[in-house]
Amino acid sequence: MAAQTSEPAVHPESTHPGPIMGLMAGYWQVKILLAAVEHDVFTALSGRSATSAELAADLGLVPRGANDLLVGLRHLGLLESADGGFANSAVADAFLVRGRPAYLGGYLRFCDQELNPAWDGLATALRTGQPQNHAAVEGNPYDTLYRDADATDGFLDSMDLLTTPIGLAMSRFDWSRYKSFVDVGGARGNFAHQVVSANPHLTGAVFDLPPLEPAFTRHMAGLGGVAPSITFHGGDFFTDRLPEADVLVFGHVLHNWGVEDRVRLLKNAYDSLRPGGAVFVYDPMAGGEQPSMHGVLAGLAMLVWSRGGHEYSVQELHGWLAQAGFRPETAEVADLHDDVLVVGHKDR
Incomplete structure (x- = not known):
């Protein structure tokens, strides 16, 4: 009797692993937020804009990593482009600046x-x-x-x-x-x-x-x-x-x-x-x-x-x-x- 072989599953063209990979990316996005809060990025940008190089120098961060971090935060809607640099979005300014009444950093x-x-x-x-x-x-x-x-x-x-x-x-x-x-x-x-x-x-x-x-x-x-x-x-x-x-x-x-x-x-x-x-x-x-x-x-x-x-x-x-x-x-x-x-x- 011939051995049976498992055939690869046939999926409709519209089926792809994107939703699954998106879930894992969601975890990484959370880590971006938590790292930014730990380094007080939003407090450092309160009331001003700054380039990634300027912020890296102010906070003691690796310049290449700082730029990716800030761009990622912009993609998440927490930062905006301003004057050739980055500035807090409205939601970040309200909830992620240390000392503000609605600061969520403790949670x-x-x-x-x-x-x-x-x-x-x-x-x-x-x-x-x-x-x-x-x-x-x-x-x-x-x-x-x-x-x-x-x-x-x-x-x-x-x-x-x-x-x-x-x-x-x-x-x-x-x-x-x-x-x-x-x-x-x-x-x-x-x-x-x-x-x-x-x-x-x-x-x-x-x-x-x-x-x-x-x-x-x-x-x-x-x-x-x-x-x-x-x-x-x-x-x-x-x-x-x-x-x-x-x-x-x-x-x-x-x-x-x-x-x-x-x-x-x-x-x-x-x-x-x-x-x-x-x-x-x-x-x-x-x-x-x-x-x-x-x-x-x-x-x-x-x-x-x-x-x-x-x-x-x-x-x-x-x-x-x-x-x-x-x-x-x-x-x-x-x-x-x-x-x-x-x-x-x-x-x-």
């Missing part, structure tokens, strides 16, 4: 130094189910980040920028039946400040890891206004009792943990809430059998970064809330963007 640094190395272990995480972030294996995945004050401030600057629209939307929610709330995992209090500013009858508080208290104090001092009425409570929400309040808020918290930990947190919340109080949970809730690409990326990020975290659906959260003793309700909140708010009522 990009977090991605580069903390999150992306965990993504490098995605293939291993898919096989083992274990996080590739060593801090998560040993305890809390944010422990290493919060040991560096500069990294903490930069990361929190970016988080406040990205989550400000959520705080604004939640500040317009009907808080009239409540007198106090605690933002669990509320970092340096940006959300709490937004809500109390719009609802001055409320007393606000933040519960988060003790190393964040100095960042909270600095941030509140800079905001002024209602800031003095917002307090910080340091602790670990797995081992310490949560402060008593009418409302406990879990924003972008539950998806960081496994199901058992989520139920444990919700039971802890139930025990700390006053009768008639409620727990507010907002997350993308992008789980389910057919999540969006945003949900897929968020879910895989949790796989490599956290200890059991993953995206979940509204229906799953309703079940966990009921298990903890709450009466769950999905709330309608305008302008919450990619997030969903679910309220768990403690009726007695």
